Amino acid sequence: MKRNRSLDDKVRNYLNRLFAGVGESQQLFDLKEELTINLKEKIRDYEKHGMGEEEAFKEAISSMGDLSGLVDDMREVGKDSAREAVYTSMAERISTAGLIVGILIILFGILTMAMLYFMEVPLVSVTGPGIFIVIGGAILTYSFLARETKNKYAMNKIRATLYALAVGLILFSLYTATSSGVATGEMFIAISSFMVFFIAGVGVFLGLIFTGSNRNK
Amino acid sequence: MANKISTDLIRGHTDTIILNILRQGDSYGYQIFKTIIDLSNQQYELKEATLYTAFRRLEKEGLIVSYWGDETQGGRRKYYRIAEDGLARYEQNKKDWEFAKSVLNKLIKGGVEKDEA
Numbered sequence: 001m002k003r004n005r006s007l008d009d010k011v012r013n014y015l016n017r018l019f020a021g022v023g024e025s026q027q028l029f030d031l032k033e034e035l036t037i038n039l040k041e042k043i044r045d046y047e048k049h050g051m052g053e054e055e056a057f058k059e060a061i062s063s064m065g066d067l068s069g070l071v072d073d074m075r076e077v078g079k080d081s082a083r084e085a086v087y088t089s090m091a092e093r094i095s096t097a098g099l100i101v102g103i104l105i106i107l108f109g110i111l112t113m114a115m116l117y118f119m120e121v122p123l124v125s126v127t128g129p130g131i132f133i134v135i136g137g138a139i140l141t142y143s144f145l146a147r148e149t150k151n152k153y154a155m156n157k158i159r160a161t162l163y164a165l166a167v168g169l170i171l172f173s174l175y176t177a178t179s180s181g182v183a184t185g186e187m188f189i190a191i192s193s194f195m196v197f198f199i200a201g202v203g204v205f206l207g208l209i210f211t212g213s214n215r216n217k
Numbered sequence: 218m219a220n221k222i223s224t225d226l227i228r229g230h231t232d233t234i235i236l237n238i239l240r241q242g243d244s245y246g247y248q249i250f251k252t253i254i255d256l257s258n259q260q261y262e263l264k265e266a267t268l269y270t271a272f273r274r275l276e277k278e279g280l281i282v283s284y285w286g287d288e289t290q291g292g293r294r295k296y297y298r299i300a301e302d303g304l305a306r307y308e309q310n311k312k313d314w315e316f317a318k319s320v321l322n323k324l325i326k327g328g329v330e331k332d333e334a
Contacts, residue, residue: 034295035269038247065264073273 010057011039019071023078031074091146098143105136127179134175138168162208169201222261231263231271233314236307239281239299246295272297280306
């Protein structure tokens with residue numbers, strides 16, 4: 001297993017050197033993956049025919065032919081993605097702003113509720129600002145999912161919006177349950193108003209989970 | 218390989234060769250490379266550099282599509298599948314080849330009849 005590891009590193013190092021200075025792009029990432037696995041298989045074949053690992057590695061590389069055309073091709077793609085990076089950073093800034101705004105709105109909701117609670121106003125009024133937690137939660141969900149991280153690609157905007165809607169509905173169901181429950185003092189009213197939005201929210205959520213694709217990089 | 222096929226001669230046919238392999242089943246880079254050697258009875262080896270450049274071109278033109286295999290061990294392979302347009306292109310190229318071959322045969326081997334006027 002140790003031997004596999006070192007061969008893996010060797011092939012990856014070779015490809016990283018070959019494509020050194022080429023702008024990062026999804027296509028470059030994919031091409032390197034493709035070349036890595038195919039090269040490894042070729043090296044294994046050479047080894048089966050009696051070559052040592054070092055010899056097999058060198059032979060596999062040199063028999064590939066002139067890869068400069070492919071490198072140039074990737075360099076062009078990399079240039080395009082540098083232009084895209086401007087857009088990406090814009091989307092990222094919006095997402096960052098969303099995260100901050102979402103958290104602030106939630107804090108505002110919680111603190112207002114706490115304040116009202118200690119002002120000894122009727123309990124019904126205390127639950128009112130809970131709506132801020134609902135709104136903040138939805139914004140937070142969207143901003144979190146629409147963000148590209150080191151390991152995951154950003155979710156597309158429509159799916160992220162639907163996730164935000166699902167979370168919003170579920171939070172809203174809790175909000176209506178507490179406020180209607182507190183207002184009437186009846187548990188069955190709380191549950192009945194809870195379930196409408198909760199079921200809708202869970203429905204959207206399940207639909208999203210079953211249709212999801214892998215965003216791992 | 219005492220007799221070699223010149224790169225000039227084969228260059229125009231790289232795409233057709235790849236399409237011919239893919240129309241008989243999905244495949245991945247190294248396997249296609251080996252299949253070409255086998256098909257030529259070890260008489261011809263298409264360089265991988267040429268092969269990967271051709272994959273990119275063919276995919277851009279919509280003649281082939283790629284997808285990642287689901288191997289769990291040792292990383293995933295990138296497979297290629299022929300598209301509808303690729304199949305049509307293959308048939309056209311084959312016809313063109315048949316035609317070119319017959320004309321070239323005449324041009325290269327044909328004897329010139331002197332018209333004794």
